Amino acid sequence: MSDKSVLLLGATGLVGGECLKLLLSVGDYQRIIVPVRSPLPMAVQDPRLEVHPVDFEQLDSFAGLFAVNHIISCLGTTIGKAGSRERFRRVDFTYAYETASGAAENGASHLLLVTALGADASSRIFYNRVKGELEQAVRGLPFQSVSIFRPSLILGDRRESRMGESIGKTLSGLLGFAVPDRYKPVAAGDLARAILAIARESRPGFRIIESDAIRRIARNIAV
Numbered sequence: 001m002s003d004k005s006v007l008l009l010g011a012t013g014l015v016g017g018e019c020l021k022l023l024l025s026v027g028d029y030q031r032i033i034v035p036v037r038s039p040l041p042m043a044v045q046d047p048r049l050e051v052h053p054v055d056f057e058q059l060d061s062f063a064g065l066f067a068v069n070h071i072i073s074c075l076g077t078t079i080g081k082a083g084s085r086e087r088f089r090r091v092d093f094t095y096a097y098e099t100a101s102g103a104a105e106n107g108a109s110h111l112l113l114v115t116a117l118g119a120d121a122s123s124r125i126f127y128n129r130v131k132g133e134l135e136q137a138v139r140g141l142p143f144q145s146v147s148i149f150r151p152s153l154i155l156g157d158r159r160e161s162r163m164g165e166s167i168g169k170t171l172s173g174l175l176g177f178a179v180p181d182r183y184k185p186v187a188a189g190d191l192a193r194a195i196l197a198i199a200r201e202s203r204p205g206f207r208i209i210e211s212d213a214i215r216r217i218a219r220n221i222a223v
């Protein structure tokens with residue numbers, strides 16, 4: 001059993017929830033630190049798990065949580081849920097950046113960050129631009145390894161339904177044969193497995209992993 005620690009952001013969400021289940025089922029981390037704004041959907045009794053209610057507007061007050069080896073970041077919202085572009089940016093850029101920079105300042109070596117296919121700081125599409133700006137910003141942080149996961153549509157059991165996701169799912173089902181692998185939907189569980197596989201390797205440097213590679217890596221991990 002290792003004595004490594006991980007900070008997991010977004011554990012109440014689809015991808016973060018899959019990461020949490022997976023991390024609890026393996027022995028890679030002795031401490032799994034989970035800052036949340038709302039309670040986890042399931043009760044978990046595991047001495048490795050530390051759940052902390054956090055005000056993401058006051059992250060400086062929670063600096064003690066950031067002394068970890070690895071950080072897995074799956075935070076995110078939609079413009080619809082957030083209520084405005086500014087609120088969306090606050091979550092998808094500011095909270096994600098500030099938590100990453102807190103971990104980097106406290107000596108974390110590896111950032112594993114979920115952004116999205118199409119992330120591009122110069123994109124005319126607001127969502128892609130915010131994701132791209134986040135990728136660019138975290139490259140400047142003093143991690144040994146930065147691994148960016150750029151999934152296409154993510155499939156899994158979500159508590160709420162999202163129209164864009166339902167349309168994407170239907171279209172990719174209908175046109176699956178014509179869609180290149182990097183555009184095909186990826187299962188949240190596969191994304192979690194790929195994150196764990198890349199965390200285990202922790203090769204120094206910066207890398208971007210898209211849906212086709214996510215599926216391939218997920219197939220080959222032993223858990």
Ligand SMILES: NC(=O)c1ccc[n+]([C@@H]2O[C@H](COP(=O)([O-])OP(=O)(O)OC[C@H]3O[C@@H](n4cnc5c(N)ncnc54)[C@H](OP(=O)(O)O)[C@@H]3O)[C@@H](O)[C@H]2O)c1
Pocket residue numbers: 009010011012013014015016037038056074075076077091095114115116117151152153154155165
């Ligand atoms: N879903 C897709 O098809 C898709 C595709 C490509 C990329 N992505 C990206 O992948 C990442 C994970 O997506 P997901 O589908 O797992 O997202 P999700 O299910 O909506 O989960 C998002 C997480 O972020 C947290 N969060 C949202 N707003 C917050 C706020 N104001 N303050 C603090 N925490 C907040 C949520 O906490 P609460 O539970 O408290 O709300 C939840 O833990 C996101 O960055 C997303 O943009 C998603």
